[in-house]
Amino acid sequence: MTRVALAGCGAMGEIVARTVYPALGGLTAAIDPDPARAGAVAELTGARPFTSLAEARREAGIEAVDVRVPHHLHAAVVLEALRSGCHVLVEKPFATTLSDAHAMVAAADDAGLVLAVAENYPHLRAVRDARAALAAGRIGDVVALRSTRAYQVGGVWVRDGWRHGGGPSGGILLDQGTHQVSLLRCLGGPVAAVAAAGDADTVALTLRMASGVTAQSVLTWSAPGPAAQAEATVLGTGGRLGVVVDYDADEGGCHVWTPARSEHTGKENYYDSHRRMVEDWLGAIRTGAEPVVPGREGLADLAVVLAAAESLERGGGFVEIP
Ligand SMILES: NC(=O)c1ccc[n+]([C@@H]2O[C@H](COP(=O)([O-])OP(=O)(O)OC[C@H]3O[C@@H](n4cnc5c(N)ncnc54)[C@H](O)[C@@H]3O)[C@@H](O)[C@H]2O)c1
Incomplete structure (x- = not known):
């Protein structure tokens, strides 16, 4: 062992x-x-x-x-x-x-x-099911993607004070933006450029995927919700696909909708992925x-997050991913 x-x-x-x-x-x-x-x-x-x-x-x-x-x-x-x-x-x-x-x-x-x-996120069954459905062409060609991570951070997560604000570890972009970039890369492939607006606690990202498709992501830890969830939608020429990530209960899963049928898989809790x-x-x-x-995938997520931070600092505009 x-x-x-x-x-x-x-x-x-x-x-x-x-x-x-x-x-x-x-x-x-x-x-x-x-x-x-x-x-x-x-x-x-x-x-x-x-x-x-x-x-x-x-x-x-x-x-x-x-x-x-x-x-x-x-x-x-x-x-x-x-x-x-x-x-x-x-x-x-x-x-x-x-x-x-x-x-x-x-x-x-x-x-x-x-x-x-x-x-x-790459370890979540909901994300794996979504990738399999996309690879099988279940919703046709991807037209656009979006994701949301909105909650109110508190308790042990802010106990030591480094997570909030503009310190070297701080801000929602580094903390939760990394997860959302990973999710969008899992669903939409590599990112070519990113633009960001917002502040340390709330950020909106627009991502130009290498495929030419556009993605958006909204992140905030200043807004409570009825459930501790993150979610993403992929819009396709033949239907749409939804991913729910549940941090509290076991309601995480993947939903594939086409005009012919609607299918739901999964009863998953986020923490199972640990x-x-x-x-x-x-x-x-x-x-x-x-x-x-592997490390190089962490590096690829980070490259997008740091480009978004650069865009935020500049007051907006697309920054190419190196
Ligand atoms: N993947 C997830 O779902 C998830 C959730 C929460 C936190 N995290 C990540 O976990 C990490 C820690 O976050 P946290 O909320 O537990 O922070 P925390 O502040 O509660 O804990 C960090 C701990 O590291 C200790 N520490 C500092 N320097 C050290 C060193 N050189 N060697 C050993 N320990 C040291 C601190 O004393 C502290 O106890 C961050 O990277 C955060 O993003 C991931």
Whole structure:
């Protein structure tokens, strides 16, 4: 069994420690500069608690690191782990700069290590069903796409204060925009250019897909809704397709409508995808197969998000994706 360390025992780290790792044989090390958080995760998983990756590497003989730290710290922790010979799973957004993202992909490639990104959407059954329906031509040619992620962020998610505002980790674009870009790329393929309007808490994106189709996405964490959901629609020449991602209940799924029939698949909760992501990563380490979301896919999502941030800063206008 792979000896895994969890780096970052905050809100997300605690969730995977409680809901994912116990069924996968536990963790070897729980790392957080806050000893109480490391201790709490250690208790949940049978791990030894540490306050730094260096200490855990020295004392616990770890082989893989699951990174759940604030965004601007992803690159430093990932590079330290890779350079010490550990496989890595890192939360979205992959990094906060393209140069860091390229360095991370190169470090993994050079060392022959698995670098996977904890980007949930490609692991959701609803998204996989939607991709299969699109590939089979069920709604004809794609005409346009749109997605929405609207909720009110609070509780443990804002406890440490880095998520909001204009700090190096802050803003909805980096946090939720990454998920929405991943979703639109899953449904509509590569992005050629993006334009953005809004502020740190609410953003509207217009994406020019490489296929020539246009997509839009609205993100806000200032608006409550009747259900904690994200959704996307793909409009086609022969029908339309809807994806619902449910963060609270088990109402996630894919709906395909054509004039001839209407079909719904799935009863899915968003958080199920966390177990699938970790299993996929550990499977890739064991078998040498490529993970569902390798580093270069995290880099591709980030390139779109950073281009959108550039558009936002400039006050609008399309920015080409490098
Ligand atoms: N995929 C999802 O559904 C999802 C949901 C929430 C958060 N996230 C991601 O998880 C990551 C963490 O978010 P969060 O809400 O749990 O943040 P958080 O602030 O609650 O937790 C981050 C933890 O990292 C610790 N930390 C800081 N530097 C560290 C280091 N060098 N080594 C080890 N630990 C360190 C902090 O002390 C803190 O406890 C972010 O990348 C975020 O985007 C993903």
